[in-house]
Amino acid sequence: MNYDDKCQLLIIGDSTVGKTSILSKYSSKTFNENYLATVGLDFFTKDEMIDNKIIRIKIWDTAGQERYKALTRCFFQKAQGVIIVFDVCNQKSFNDLHFWIESMNTQLSEDIDSIPVIIIGNKIDLPKRVVSKETAEKYAKENNFHYFETSAKTGDGVDNAIKEIARKVINNGGKKNGKDILRLSKVEKKSKCC
Numbered sequence: 001m002n003y004d005d006k007c008q009l010l011i012i013g014d015s016t017v018g019k020t021s022i023l024s025k026y027s028s029k030t031f032n033e034n035y036l037a038t039v040g041l042d043f044f045t046k047d048e049m050i051d052n053k054i055i056r057i058k059i060w061d062t063a064g065q066e067r068y069k070a071l072t073r074c075f076f077q078k079a080q081g082v083i084i085v086f087d088v089c090n091q092k093s094f095n096d097l098h099f100w101i102e103s104m105n106t107q108l109s110e111d112i113d114s115i116p117v118i119i120i121g122n123k124i125d126l127p128k129r130v131v132s133k134e135t136a137e138k139y140a141k142e143n144n145f146h147y148f149e150t151s152a153k154t155g156d157g158v159d160n161a162i163k164e165i166a167r168k169v170i171n172n173g174g175k176k177n178g179k180d181i182l183r184l185s186k187v188e189k190k191s192k193c194c
């Protein structure tokens with residue numbers, strides 16, 4: 001299928017907060033691929049109609065290495081937008097947001113202010129919530145990010161959050177070149193990246 005523009009996103013956050021579940025929910029009506037298993041990355045793709053244009057949204061997901069808080073610079077390098085997820089029932093995953101923001105700050109190849117970043121509070125379907133919406137919104141605002149809430153279980157809020165960050169990337173003029181991480185990684189191997 002042809003598309004008018006593309007948008008390359010990353011999803012990060014503590015292990016078990018629901019990153020992969022969010023993407024599975026989001027892309028279940030289309031397709032997902034387990035493409036770069038050898039280097040521990042998955043990507044999910046979906047074509048969306050945004051402002052009358054077909055946008056190919058690609059979202060790169062870690063495959064467990066976030067547990068060690070050891071994401072490589074290459075993972076961050078081609079991001080046009082970043083989704084940071086925490087679990088509203090897990091205080092530590094909220095406290096760790098500062099770590100993921102700091103990781104982006106040090107590993108993104110350009111200024112964090114120049115690409116859209118959103119924070120998602122996930123698992124809002126569960127009753128034992130410990131991080132309130134107000135607390136999370138305040139934190140996001142202090143960091144100049146938009147805040148969304150989702151349930152990957154019911155699907156609540158998932159499409160809206162991802163479409164919004166994709167829209168921001170497109171409106172941002174696709175700050176980065178948006179080249180495919182996979183294709184670039186072949187070139188970058190020579191320069192000892194990835």
Ligand code: G3D
Pocket residue numbers: 014015016017018019020021022122123124125126150151152153154
């Ligand atoms: P990760 O990719 O961030 O590591 P996963 O997280 O997507 O693997 O999800 C971890 C666990 O949380 C999974 O449970 C998954 O089903 C559950 N989960 C993810 N999102 C939600 C949600 O919105 N609501 C609820 N209730 N559960 C969610 P299992 O038991 O399979 O390990």
Ligand code: MG
Pocket residue numbers: 019020021061062063064
């Ligand atoms: Mg996962």
